[in-house]
Amino acid sequence: MVKMGVRGLLGALVVLGAALTASANAADGRGPVLVATEGGLVRGGAAGPVRTFHAIPYAAPPVGERRWRAPAPVVPWVGVRDAASPGPACVQLSPEQLPPGVRESEDCLNLTVTTKAQPGAGRPVVVWLHGGGFANGTSAAFDATRMAARGDVVVVAVNYRLGAFGYLGLPGLAGSGTFGLQDQQAALRWVRRNAAAFGGDARRVTVAGQSAGGVSACLHLTSPRSRGLFSRVVMQSGSCDTNISLVSPGVAGVEPVRQKFTRPLAEVEAAGRRSAAALGCADVACLRALDAGAVRAMTPGSTVVAHGTPTLPEEPVGALRRGHFAKVPVLSGANADESRLLVTLFGVLGDPLTDERYAKILADGFGARADAVRAVYDPARFLDASGRPSVALALSALMTDRDFACPQYETNALLPGAFGYSYADPDAPTGVPSFIPGFTMGTPHIAELYSLFDMSPAPVRSDGTPFVFTAEQRALADRMIDDWAAFAGGGAPWRAGTTQGFGPEAVGVVDAFAAHRCGFWRTVP
Structure with missing residues (x-):
């Protein structure tokens, strides 16, 4: 009897897997159900x-x-x-x-x-x-x-x-x-x-x-x-x-x-x-x-x-x-309203987002620079769906720029030839509805994932109703998959060193660095 070690066994599994794969292909013409991996044979599902x-x-x-x-x-x-x-x-x-x-x-x-x-x-x-x-x-x-x-x-x-x-x-x-x-x-x-x-x-x-x-x-x-x-x-x-x-x-x-x-x-x-x-x-x-x-x-x-x-x-x-x-090569970017996903949680957790609390957040976070930050992110500049000044929108813009967008685009600047992107759909899908009256989710954290994948949890709108992609949004999702796949395949989906904006109305070069006030954040520790 021939003794077979682990390596020999795995080799035999690879040969057997190839034979079984060929059999599966012959049966339905759609590709393998059985695949031989280094650990052994696996049987997948077709959908x-x-x-x-x-x-x-x-x-x-x-x-x-x-x-x-x-x-x-x-x-x-x-x-x-x-x-x-x-x-x-x-x-x-x-x-x-x-x-x-x-x-x-x-x-x-x-x-x-x-x-x-x-x-x-x-x-x-x-x-x-x-x-x-x-x-x-x-x-x-x-x-x-x-x-x-x-x-x-x-x-x-x-x-x-x-x-x-x-x-x-x-x-x-x-x-x-x-x-x-x-x-x-x-x-x-x-x-x-x-x-x-x-x-x-x-x-x-x-x-x-x-x-x-x-x-x-x-x-x-x-x-x-x-x-x-x-x-x-x-x-x-x-x-x-x-x-x-x-x-x-x-x-x-x-x-x-x-x-x-x-x-x-x-x-x-x-x-x-x-x-x-x-x-x-x-x-x-x-x-x-x-x-x-x-x-x-x-x-x-x-x-x-x-x-x-x-x-x-x-x-x-x-x-x-x-x-x-x-x-x-690197493809790297952020969503237009990343932190709205975090800020909406203030609607059900923590202290109410009053103007007084906003002042405390700025004082605790920026000390002597608090007034300078307040001048840029004044709630009077950020109006909710009813046209009223919104502390929640001001804070979410601040956090989006400071925590996500500017670090992303500053990192891109350190990577020669990076392919930047900015995803900006004002009615994008999200996994969490807004819990703050008059506060819409815009293009929050995780929103772009729904364009690339079918996700769990299912997407909803700001009001919690089920999200259904429009024809324009579906076309945008297809465009994003095409560009991501082209990049993975070794291509250049857009001009290296620029930032491509993705929105349902238009796709083209944008200045995300300026849009997220990154020049200002270079002056704030």
């Missing part, structure tokens, strides 16, 4: 123009003694793994926000591959990193059918460790503050080895993300351990310089200081030490013995990525300024 393979492991489960360790190689399986349904999301701060039927688990290092049903090879690959502030989110929220079918690209949506599971730091803990980023790198390595099995080209991989996913994409630009794993980058509403909001609607009367999504390792470890002490733990062994619910409680103090580490050696913006980053 319209695409085939989707859910819950494919790209690393070993980070549980037990593997909690807070670098991702380990995937454990091969025997037989055919069912990939017809979404896998578990990573344990997160707000699991009640997960799509219906999706559960959370620490065993969550899985990804979803969506590829065109029509057989093909050498398609560009888009690796999608979800947002959620490094505390929430799941790949299951993104149906990539339209992007894969219309754009003729392979879309790989990744789950990665979140909150305290992904970004806890402790003195002496290898990988402190970077486990989630390491997960993303492990997924990119998986794509390099397995893309061809799904019709993808491992030489044309675009790492793309929105919000925290956009921040992550930017961090991969500066991480030496990400070199060679991608050829292009897309950053949507998130960059190396994106800020955590000026104000926090969830904590009445508390206005936290400005804070980026990365911090020095010493600060991350000090925060982790405080969180561990609050749970009665002095070391990681004690923390590994806790259940997931107890660890979840540490997440509010563990949602930033540590720099000064092997994974992220330099402070990211400084690395960009020094030219210490991967020299690849």
Whole structure:
């Protein structure tokens, strides 16, 4: 009898998978149902123009003694793994926000591959990193059918460790503050080895993300351990310089200081030490013995990525300024009204948004510069749907410009030849209605995602009624998919070094830097 090791077994699975794929092709002519990956065979599902393979492991489960360790190689399986349904999301701060039927688990290092049903090879690959502030989110929220079918690209949506599971730091803990980023790198390595099995080209991989996913994409630009794993980058509403909001609607009367999504390792470890002490733990062994619910409680103090580490050696913006980053094409932009999504929460959380509170926010946030900021963002200049001055609109404009748009476009300026964009649809879809009378959502955070993906939650209008795309908005969504896919394929969707405006009435070059008052913000610390 011939003995077969793991490598031999995997080789046999690849051969068997090719035979089964050929059989499936012959049966329906629409492409593979079974695919051989490095871990074993997976059976995906067919839906319209695409085939989707859910819950494919790209690393070993980070549980037990593997909690807070670098991702380990995937454990091969025997037989055919069912990939017809979404896998578990990573344990997160707000699991009640997960799509219906999706559960959370620490065993969550899985990804979803969506590829065109029509057989093909050498398609560009888009690796999608979800947002959620490094505390929430799941790949299951993104149906990539339209992007894969219309754009003729392979879309790989990744789950990665979140909150305290992904970004806890402790003195002496290898990988402190970077486990989630390491997960993303492990997924990119998986794509390099397995893309061809799904019709993808491992030489044309675009790492793309929105919000925290956009921040992550930017961090991969500066991480030496990400070199060679991608050829292009897309950053949507998130960059190396994106800020955590000026104000926090969830904590009445508390206005936290400005804070980026990365911090020095010493600060991350000090925060982790405080969180561990609050749970009665002095070391990681004690923390590994806790259940997931107890660890979840540490997440509010563990949602930033540590720099000064092997994974992220330099402070990211400084690395960009020094030219210490991967020299690849970048597509990067923001939405016109990013922070309206955050400010509308003041309608149900925190203190009322009165003029007095606005004055306090400005005083706490800007000190001696408060009057100068007030002059630019005077509520009298921002009128609501009834024509009345609106503190909510003034504050959301301030936060959009300061926290999202200007950091995005300042980052673009450090990336020679970046393809900038600005998404501006005054009646864009959103996942959350407005809770403030007279306050419309405009083009808020996450709005552009509905043009690129079919999303969960379903889109609504500012008044909470179901959102239905107009013909013009559907045409705009098609244009955006075409441009994003052209970029992923190696093309230039518009002139490099300019910012393309996307709106239902017109698409063309815009001056987003001026529109978001970024010159003013260069004068304010």
